[in-house]
Amino acid sequence: MTLKTQITFQSRWLPWALIAPQGLVVLVFFFWPAGQALMQSFQQTDAFGITTEWVGLENFRILLSDPSYWHSFRVTAIFSLLVAGLGLGLSLLLAVFADRIVRAAMVYRTLLIWPYAVAPAVAGVLWLFLFSPTVGVVARLLSSIGIEWNSLLNSAHAMTLIVVASVWKQISYNFLFFLAGLQSIPKSLTEAAILDGAGPWRRFWSIQFPLLSPVTFFLLVINIVYAFFDTFGIIDATTQGGPGKDTAILVYKVYFDGFKAMDLGSSAAQSVILMVLVIGLTAIQFKYVEKRVNY
Amino acid sequence: STEIVWWHSMQGALGDWVNDIAEDFNKSQNEYVVRPVFKGTYDEAMTSAIAAFRAGQAPHILQVFEVGTATMMASKGVAVPVSQVMTEAGYTFDPGAYIPAVSGYYTAPSGEMMSFPFNSSTTVTWFNLDALEKAGVPTDNLPTTWPQIRAAAQKLKDSGHACPMTTAWQGWTQLESFSTWHNTELATQGNGMNGPNARLVVNSPLHVRHIDNLADMSKNGLFVYKGRGSAPSASFESGECAISFNSSAAYAGIAKNAKFKFAVSPLPYYPDVEGAPQNTVIGGASLWVMSGKDDQDYKGVGTFFNYLSDPQVQSNNHKRTGYLPVTLESFKLTEDSGFYKDNPGTDVSVNQMIRKTTDKSRGIRLGNYVQIRAIEDEELEQVWAGKKTAKQALDAITERGNVLLERFDAAANR
Amino acid sequence: MEKKPWIDVLSHIVLCVGILIVASPIYMALIASTHTAQAMAQWPIPLTPGSHLLQNYADALNGSGSGQSMAVGRMMWVSLVTALGIAIGKIIISLMSAFALVYFNFRFKTLVFWGIFVTLMLPVEVRIVPTFEVVANLGMLNSYAGLTIPLIASATATFLFRQFFKTIPNEIVEAAKMDGAGPIRFLIHILIPLSATSIAALFVIQFIYGWNQYLWPLLISTNEDMYPVVVGIKRMIPAGDAQTEWNIIMATAILAMTPPLLVVMFMQKWFVKGLVESDK
Amino acid sequence: MSAIEFVHVNKIYGDRARPAFQAIHDFNATIKPSELVVIVGPSGCGKSTLLRMVAGLESISEGQVIINGHVVNDLDPSRRNIAMVFQNYALYPHMSVKANMAYALKIAGMKQSEIDLRVQEAASILGLNEMLERKPRELSGGQRQRVAMGRAIVRQPAAFLFDEPLSNLDAKLRVHTRLEIQKLHRRLAVTMLFVTHDQIEAMTLADRMIVMNGGRIEQFDTPEVVYNRPATMFVAGFIGSPAMNLLHHVPGIPQGKVLGIRPEHVTLQPSDFDPDVQRFSGLRAMVETIELLGAERLVHARLGDEPLVIRLDAAAPPPVIGDSVRIQIATHLIHWFDAASGLRIEP
Amino acid sequence: MSAIEFVHVNKIYGDRARPAFQAIHDFNATIKPSELVVIVGPSGCGKSTLLRMVAGLESISEGQVIINGHVVNDLDPSRRNIAMVFQNYALYPHMSVKANMAYALKIAGMKQSEIDLRVQEAASILGLNEMLERKPRELSGGQRQRVAMGRAIVRQPAAFLFDEPLSNLDAKLRVHTRLEIQKLHRRLAVTMLFVTHDQIEAMTLADRMIVMNGGRIEQFDTPEVVYNRPATMFVAGFIGSPAMNLLHHVPGIPQGKVLGIRPEHVTLQPSDFDPDVQRFSGLRAMVETIELLGAERLVHARLGDEPLVIRLDAAAPPPVIGDSVRIQIATHLIHWFDAASGLRIEP
Ligand SMILES: Nc1ncnc2c1ncn2[C@@H]1O[C@H](COP(=O)(O)OP(=O)(O)OP(=O)(O)O)[C@@H](O)[C@H]1O
Ligand SMILES: Nc1ncnc2c1ncn2[C@@H]1O[C@H](COP(=O)(O)OP(=O)(O)OP(=O)(O)O)[C@@H](O)[C@H]1O
Ligand SMILES: O=P(O)(O)OC[C@H](O)CO
Ligand SMILES: [Mg+2]
Numbered sequence A: 001m002t003l004k005t006q007i008t009f010q011s012r013w014l015p016w017a018l019i020a021p022q023g024l025v026v027l028v029f030f031f032w033p034a035g036q037a038l039m040q041s042f043q044q045t046d047a048f049g050i051t052t053e054w055v056g057l058e059n060f061r062i063l064l065s066d067p068s069y070w071h072s073f074r075v076t077a078i079f080s081l082l083v084a085g086l087g088l089g090l091s092l093l094l095a096v097f098a099d100r101i102v103r104a105a106m107v108y109r110t111l112l113i114w115p116y117a118v119a120p121a122v123a124g125v126l127w128l129f130l131f132s133p134t135v136g137v138v139a140r141l142l143s144s145i146g147i148e149w150n151s152l153l154n155s156a157h158a159m160t161l162i163v164v165a166s167v168w169k170q171i172s173y174n175f176l177f178f179l180a181g182l183q184s185i186p187k188s189l190t191e192a193a194i195l196d197g198a199g200p201w202r203r204f205w206s207i208q209f210p211l212l213s214p215v216t217f218f219l220l221v222i223n224i225v226y227a228f229f230d231t232f233g234i235i236d237a238t239t240q241g242g243p244g245k246d247t248a249i250l251v252y253k254v255y256f257d258g259f260k261a262m263d264l265g266s267s268a269a270q271s272v273i274l275m276v277l278v279i280g281l282t283a284i285q286f287k288y289v290e291k292r293v294n295y
Numbered sequence B: 001s002t003e004i005v006w007w008h009s010m011q012g013a014l015g016d017w018v019n020d021i022a023e024d025f026n027k028s029q030n031e032y033v034v035r036p037v038f039k040g041t042y043d044e045a046m047t048s049a050i051a052a053f054r055a056g057q058a059p060h061i062l063q064v065f066e067v068g069t070a071t072m073m074a075s076k077g078v079a080v081p082v083s084q085v086m087t088e089a090g091y092t093f094d095p096g097a098y099i100p101a102v103s104g105y106y107t108a109p110s111g112e113m114m115s116f117p118f119n120s121s122t123t124v125t126w127f128n129l130d131a132l133e134k135a136g137v138p139t140d141n142l143p144t145t146w147p148q149i150r151a152a153a154q155k156l157k158d159s160g161h162a163c164p165m166t167t168a169w170q171g172w173t174q175l176e177s178f179s180t181w182h183n184t185e186l187a188t189q190g191n192g193m194n195g196p197n198a199r200l201v202v203n204s205p206l207h208v209r210h211i212d213n214l215a216d217m218s219k220n221g222l223f224v225y226k227g228r229g230s231a232p233s234a235s236f237e238s239g240e241c242a243i244s245f246n247s248s249a250a251y252a253g254i255a256k257n258a259k260f261k262f263a264v265s266p267l268p269y270y271p272d273v274e275g276a277p278q279n280t281v282i283g284g285a286s287l288w289v290m291s292g293k294d295d296q297d298y299k300g301v302g303t304f305f306n307y308l309s310d311p312q313v314q315s316n317n318h319k320r321t322g323y324l325p326v327t328l329e330s331f332k333l334t335e336d337s338g339f340y341k342d343n344p345g346t347d348v349s350v351n352q353m354i355r356k357t358t359d360k361s362r363g364i365r366l367g368n369y370v371q372i373r374a375i376e377d378e379e380l381e382q383v384w385a386g387k388k389t390a391k392q393a394l395d396a397i398t399e400r401g402n403v404l405l406e407r408f409d410a411a412a413n414r
Numbered sequence C: 001m002e003k004k005p006w007i008d009v010l011s012h013i014v015l016c017v018g019i020l021i022v023a024s025p026i027y028m029a030l031i032a033s034t035h036t037a038q039a040m041a042q043w044p045i046p047l048t049p050g051s052h053l054l055q056n057y058a059d060a061l062n063g064s065g066s067g068q069s070m071a072v073g074r075m076m077w078v079s080l081v082t083a084l085g086i087a088i089g090k091i092i093i094s095l096m097s098a099f100a101l102v103y104f105n106f107r108f109k110t111l112v113f114w115g116i117f118v119t120l121m122l123p124v125e126v127r128i129v130p131t132f133e134v135v136a137n138l139g140m141l142n143s144y145a146g147l148t149i150p151l152i153a154s155a156t157a158t159f160l161f162r163q164f165f166k167t168i169p170n171e172i173v174e175a176a177k178m179d180g181a182g183p184i185r186f187l188i189h190i191l192i193p194l195s196a197t198s199i200a201a202l203f204v205i206q207f208i209y210g211w212n213q214y215l216w217p218l219l220i221s222t223n224e225d226m227y228p229v230v231v232g233i234k235r236m237i238p239a240g241d242a243q244t245e246w247n248i249i250m251a252t253a254i255l256a257m258t259p260p261l262l263v264v265m266f267m268q269k270w271f272v273k274g275l276v277e278s279d280k
Numbered sequence D, E: 001m002s003a004i005e006f007v008h009v010n011k012i013y014g015d016r017a018r019p020a021f022q023a024i025h026d027f028n029a030t031i032k033p034s035e036l037v038v039i040v041g042p043s044g045c046g047k048s049t050l051l052r053m054v055a056g057l058e059s060i061s062e063g064q065v066i067i068n069g070h071v072v073n074d075l076d077p078s079r080r081n082i083a084m085v086f087q088n089y090a091l092y093p094h095m096s097v098k099a100n101m102a103y104a105l106k107i108a109g110m111k112q113s114e115i116d117l118r119v120q121e122a123a124s125i126l127g128l129n130e131m132l133e134r135k136p137r138e139l140s141g142g143q144r145q146r147v148a149m150g151r152a153i154v155r156q157p158a159a160f161l162f163d164e165p166l167s168n169l170d171a172k173l174r175v176h177t178r179l180e181i182q183k184l185h186r187r188l189a190v191t192m193l194f195v196t197h198d199q200i201e202a203m204t205l206a207d208r209m210i211v212m213n214g215g216r217i218e219q220f221d222t223p224e225v226v227y228n229r230p231a232t233m234f235v236a237g238f239i240g241s242p243a244m245n246l247l248h249h250v251p252g253i254p255q256g257k258v259l260g261i262r263p264e265h266v267t268l269q270p271s272d273f274d275p276d277v278q279r280f281s282g283l284r285a286m287v288e289t290i291e292l293l294g295a296e297r298l299v300h301a302r303l304g305d306e307p308l309v310i311r312l313d314a315a316a317p318p319p320v321i322g323d324s325v326r327i328q329i330a331t332h333l334i335h336w337f338d339a340a341s342g343l344r345i346e347p
């Protein structure tokens, strides 16, 4: 790949005019509120903001001295890894098989795409329904085959539940990308590998999978961000962080403390920590991506 | 005509109820129009209101769950006391007309009644009579004490009932209401009713004993944990669990979905505890009048509240939803209508609240209450899961809750 | 390709199992929406369609079940306008800014780039109260502007477009220049038509994102006339003490997911294409 | 070093969507051990299909492909002991040159020391020693091409298949690589089947060449024979650049016959009439354009309504565009074809 | 129909990332009106850069480009009245053939009826009438190429620029399209600047050709002169296929001189010695490979340690590979170059 110098147009004002709408929206609806959130993290205030006190790092101190907050890091790590790992693994599996089947691929794709259209709030309800202790088909099914399903008190079960629901919601998206990625691998590479004597299994691991790595990496970033940020709706609808705090991931705590419990200072401090964490993570990932991606 | 905006959290059939009330009121006069707006669950509505208030866009009336009461009271200047609104609108407002536990709960230390009790509930025990009968528990003499409950649960279990007993709202029923029912403090300062400097004392021997008891029942399969909040309701409605501690307002759902005979009773108590049974705590929500509106608006709010205070209206609400008839008069009216005879047990909730409250039983009003409830859920789940003893869990609730209370206290004193 | 019929059979099996799992929640929702409330409250709940389909959907639509006064039609309309507003608005502003970022050199370009990029990482929910204040101060409560504009403040689309623009051969740009097309003409005549598949993909993604919003509309609309359908569904799920009418809930859930589902299905060809192309 | 035989091979493509399409018609041929056979023909004539059937990448609809005496119809591609070089090289982009070459051996479970040896050897042959650690993207087109060959060589296969391996290279590199392949063939003495649609490539490389058209063999013979005695009109028109002139309407041509004459065998304005050679003479052609190719000139003219190309030495004086010139055709250099069947008619 | 002049043109590329790089060095040339000038040279020699400076797609670092007497250095590309055909055609993929051709006219604000007329006309010239409604992806490579030209033609520009417009076509189509361009040039009589790195293309097309190397002009003259009297060793080696043999160490070559001889001017094993022609004789070369190209044969041999290519008529008996053969070089066909400067030495 040669270094492509982008051909550009010349204008002093036009680029700014073009940037303006997005710039304005981002400034007004992102940076301004985000700045305020940052400010809030250094304040303690009552819910209605009538009395406000600058407390410096107090909110952070309280947070970091709370063992349950640290616990929540661990829960988040486990959850994110499971969601990203399973989400990617399963969708890759489906994509690999769908890629093999040329003829019915379209049918399968259409059917697998469904969950993508379901709102997280609705997804939570669906899973709540399926796992409802009383009328939940899945809960009943499991107990009928001897697995005493109890996501209310069994942490592992609860984690399974939120992971399943979160993975379910994300699987279509991953699947679409993987399938697209697989289909863009030149057929002759596969054929070369066949002639080299590689069986399907070997071919997958030594050819297809490495060649998918840009897609995989992109999806890894997306999935981790998803697991970090977009899953609180599902958790709220299913386990509410329980049993104990065993499914309370960081963003659920931010959401709960800020949105439900109206503890704005602490919630803001948590968002700041979360944001620093994710920006750091993404920065690392992007450094890595830049190095790896361009075959 | 003046428009009165009312933010509420009534979902499902209760949403219809709210709309009907507004419609009836709007028809009853033509000076004011009440416009109910659903704003999500209680906590979502409150967050909305907070955001709106900060932006000067608050509604006239906000429905706040009891858990948010302390926050509302501590935020000075956010709400206009309901007594003031009523008086200024030219209506007489008599807190004494209300059931003591209700008026007491929404009255500030200053003696002013802050919010309008709209949909108050309390904790009761629900029995599946068919199941009890099948298990050989006499249904004409339902258990009233914990030992009796335990015995009944044992019989249910022996008769093959997989879930003899469960509880909804575990913090509310098994810690908060349990405390006032036994005339025992859950938190100092009259459970926070006297000011924001309250601290939890929920690790008292009585609390430990009770939670121990439940833990033991749980271990023996007599008590089955069915989740947080109202989630366990469904397990009673479906017949899966035979005894359930839940809100009195669970009535509507049970009446509609249960395919069995059921009865409602007061919460059980430990007979050896002095002062038990006292009275249970209030739940549900009340209506708060937000500050910063025109006099004309407040007049409208007052008129609307006056309408809501009508005993006939209150009685109708009570019958329709299972929420308490919050005034004694409406209770009488309901009784006279023969409703309690036709629907035995529906008066239980009122009866257990109607007593004169003590300093320890007026209600629970704690700051950062939502988080404290979450802590209660978290810690109790550890007990049911066998990961913590009752003592450990209750100590943890006390300790973790007090950190939050201290912060609330500090903010309130600023 | 080599002949391994058993792998093909295995493929079909795996895919069928996958679809079974992936589609089962939706299947259950469909089933639930065809029964009575009582049937859905008792175990065992039915696993095959019942006879109340029309009634439940009629109830859901005209609200004679739970939530009498909620006009699903109106909510669907609000959802539609919101989703379209977000999708189209985002596509337009992203097209413009991506165009500026790729096809112009200007001072502080890197700064602008990163300024836009950061927005990928902080969802509305964790800065919701301050954002609300901004919107309220701008007088945008209860308006389609308030429902849409703050949600188009993220850069996903900008990045997709940027990726795509970079794959367009320089020669096309030069040909346009020689043909006398200035930047604006180039954008409208060449770039936008060429980005059709990317636009389609983004449209799908953003439409669904917009359609599925819950917290934001709930907060920003203080008038029930401005509620999208997802809020309506949540409202039918009784919290606290009211009975749970799974049949109506599920009927409404199905209704609510139908438009985005249709969008996905009808646009999937371009959607997938758009994804592949932008990915390279 | 194996023979490859095609016995009544037919290939029918078809799936539900498209109607069946017969890409190869009753194909019979025997490639001798160590022979380099080039398959040449226009696009879509079935060259790739044929090769892929040998490789096992495409099923054989009818007939048999026999390698080294064994019918391989149902043999797995990897068990046929055949290496293939693809048009786009199909190098594994994420593996180093070394890893690319070693891949097949590794899969075969060969010892690492042995693998290294073989890769070293192949790298030396191809001059790739310097770049064993590079990734394909760090190589030029020609180098990639060599890696693709290296990948084939290390396996020491019974036969090599090449599917237009040079078509991605620029003209200069093509000539160079062509020579390299020729040397390689001489050195390894292994059977090679080489597909191209470039007839110069075919001529220069082949021991024998198969000219294909529409899924059928038109001619299978040495380049000399194919060039000098094309079996059909199709071959005559396809082989040779510029192509042989095929004239239908020259006065004096018998009915139903077509006269073929190569551009270099048409003479212009003969000043020195040689009575020994019998010629078509007295013909007049109209000069349309002239191209100078360095050592020679191509005169594009029109004979009646048929185009006629004449190849002249650049040293000779060129005709004037627009002029009508007298031409002569040496009778002994004429090829005759049957207009209906297209087959060569031996005089 | 405009003249294009380059006056002391220099081009220096450079940005923050890379150090400055001079792509064009003091370039001076005048393209006459209606002339077809081909710029030829190896990859990276600056051909595209030069063209792009004329088009206005690249700024001119120093010097002037003058079109039709006007310095255009600072003129917008679209105002230079110049059309360009790109290597990859750069057709707008979403527009029909017609729309592609009409685009520039539309932007210029021409009336629709006029546009239609011009498009029709251009389509007729190029034989595109049938496919005006098609999208580029529905066209073959050759057709796309013609659309690209059509897009240029409709504008009736003062000059055409072509940047390797044929390199994406296969050999056969290339020859064909080359002829078409030639005809077009004759028909439109418009100034054309044509870039290629294929010297056959250059030779056949050019009125005059510029041979470039490393950003400088090596020679600017007619193809005949460039071929027959290459100005530098570089031109000698670049023009002609196979390239001229450049021999440094032949016995009898004066010190500091290089002998150039085209492959067709080397004779093999002369049986009939012609005393009239002075020859280098008695040289012996070792035959390495032989390629049959149809009408002729290329003998790749080695003279001492230098490679020597000999072009023989295919009718002549070929030498045997491995044999050492006697060769003769006609003195009057020898080119002499200065070994140090590379410049031609006229005898
Ligand atoms: N998978 C397939 N299904 C149907 N028809 C096919 C398939 N593959 C090839 N064909 C058809 O078979 C014929 C021969 O194709 P093949 O690829 O062998 O031609 P080729 O001689 O290699 O052409 P080229 O020089 O363009 O590579 C063509 O008409 C082609 O369209
Ligand atoms: N934008 C640029 N920035 C820096 N250097 C450049 C740029 N464009 C071209 N060059 C360099 O200028 C030199 C001439 O490039 P140019 O593209 O004109 O060559 P060319 O003769 O057209 O080659 P080719 O036959 O490969 O197209 C090359 O060395 C190239 O690397
Ligand atoms: O379910 P309700 O409405 O009785 O309310 C329950 C209480 O809010 C529990 O705290
Ligand atoms: Mg082919």
Ligand SMILES: [Mg+2]
Binding pocket: E047, E048, E049, E163
């Ligand atoms: Mg170039």
